[in-house]
Amino acid sequence: METHISQALGHSEALQEAETILRSCVHCGFCTATCPTYQLLGNELDGPRGRIYLIKEMLENGQASDRTRTHLDRCLLCRSCETTCPSGVQYARLLHTGRHLAHELAPLPLRERGLRRLLRATLPYPGRMAPALGLARLIRPLLPRTLQRKIPPASPVTRPLQDNPSTQTRKVILFQGCVQSVAAGSINAAAVRMLNRLGIQTLAAAGESCCGAVNHHLDDIDTARSLAQNNLDRWLTLIDGGAEALPWSSPPAPARWRSVNTPSCSLPVANTMQKPSGCRNTALKSVTISPGRTWKNCGFALMHRP
Ligand code: SF4
Ligand code: SF4
Known part of the structure; x- marks a missing residue:
């Protein structure tokens, strides 16, 4: 998709990368079928192809509206769309640049900025959330x-x-998560029991923090990076002590970690509760296991909650 970036936006590295990514999209729309926000809302602009169009339009005009910002903000950054894209479009990187720019060109109202600040100050910290x-x-x-x-x-x-x-x-490191550990502690407890039955001890890293997904989604990239770095530092000590993998049970975390550049860490990643989507640009490897079968093999009976 040929794009001519507005001179008014300058020539940053991020914009050049966005232009390259836009060129790789052939607007076939295969990605739309796998997008949860499109499936829920049924609007092309709430799917990956529509968002890519909005970003292209914004980069060419040097302008954004509340509508642009809203549709970009609705993306969950789950990266499911990347798994079905035949052209290998790096959607998450494009969205990151587009969302940041949309917030600069069309700032949120004061009240919503305050609300986001409150969420950033509360959700990633279990000691405040509880x-x-x-x-x-x-x-x-x-x-x-x-x-x-x-x-x-x-x-x-x-x-x-x-x-x-x-x-x-x-031994494995079980990522504790932030909101989930407070709002639904039984999930991690169940993961510990299942891994124990498989003969695997779970370790919790002292001083581990939120994966950074909350801050990333709320456009606070610097804090998201420092939270990610903190976790890597803590995990590396346990890896040196013999931990072999990093399973987690909180849905946003795997997508977040797949986007973290971690040359020093080649630990296998397993998501025990949700099938992970594509694994790109990272030394971390994604391993998919079938939760239902594994639970049954360990002697647990599965019940559907009403
Ligand atoms: S599947 Fe890939 S190439 Fe096709 S519209 Fe989506 S992002 Fe573009
Ligand atoms: S990252 Fe997820 S929510 Fe966002 S466009 Fe892709 S599939 Fe849809």
Whole structure:
């Protein structure tokens, strides 16, 4: 897709990269079928091809509107679209540049900027999220119905049940996550039990932080990078101690880690709860396992929640 970037935007490296990526798109639309926001909203502009058009238009005109920013903001950055693209379009990198530019050219209203700041200051920190969520559950009946629905119920199990460590001959690092560890602690507990049954001990890295996905999605890239770097530093110590893999159970984290450039880390990554999408531009390797079959092989009975 030929693109002529507006002179008014300058000649940064990011813009040149965006132009190269735009040229690689042949607008076939294969990606649209795998996009969750397109499937949910049914609008071409809420799918990858539509967003690519919006970014091209913005780069050529040097202007963005609230509409441009909104459609770009709705992208989950799950990168599912990249797995079906026959041209290997680096959509996530393009979206990152496009979203950042859209926020510069069409800034959010003050109230929404304040709300985003509040989210950035709360969600990635379990020590702040836990009391906030506890308070929200307490006053839930007093809140408007729309807010009530957004508050997750307390998780039934929050403490991992460790089997006998002497039967566990191998070790992995279980990424704890931020929001999930507070809002749905039973998920990590279940992952620990399953890995223990497979003879695998799970290690938790002291001082581990949020993967950075929250900040990344809220256009705070510097903090996202420093959170990622913090985790890498903590994990490398455990890798030196014999940890062989890094499974995680929180959906945003694998997509986030696939976009982190980590030349010093070649640890296999396994997502135990959700099938990961494509694995690009990273030394981390993605391994897909079938959760249902693995649970059954370990002797657990699976029940569907109503
Ligand atoms: S599948 Fe790839 S080439 Fe086709 S429209 Fe989507 S991003 Fe462009
Ligand atoms: S990253 Fe995910 S939500 Fe965003 S356009 Fe691609 S498939 Fe859709």
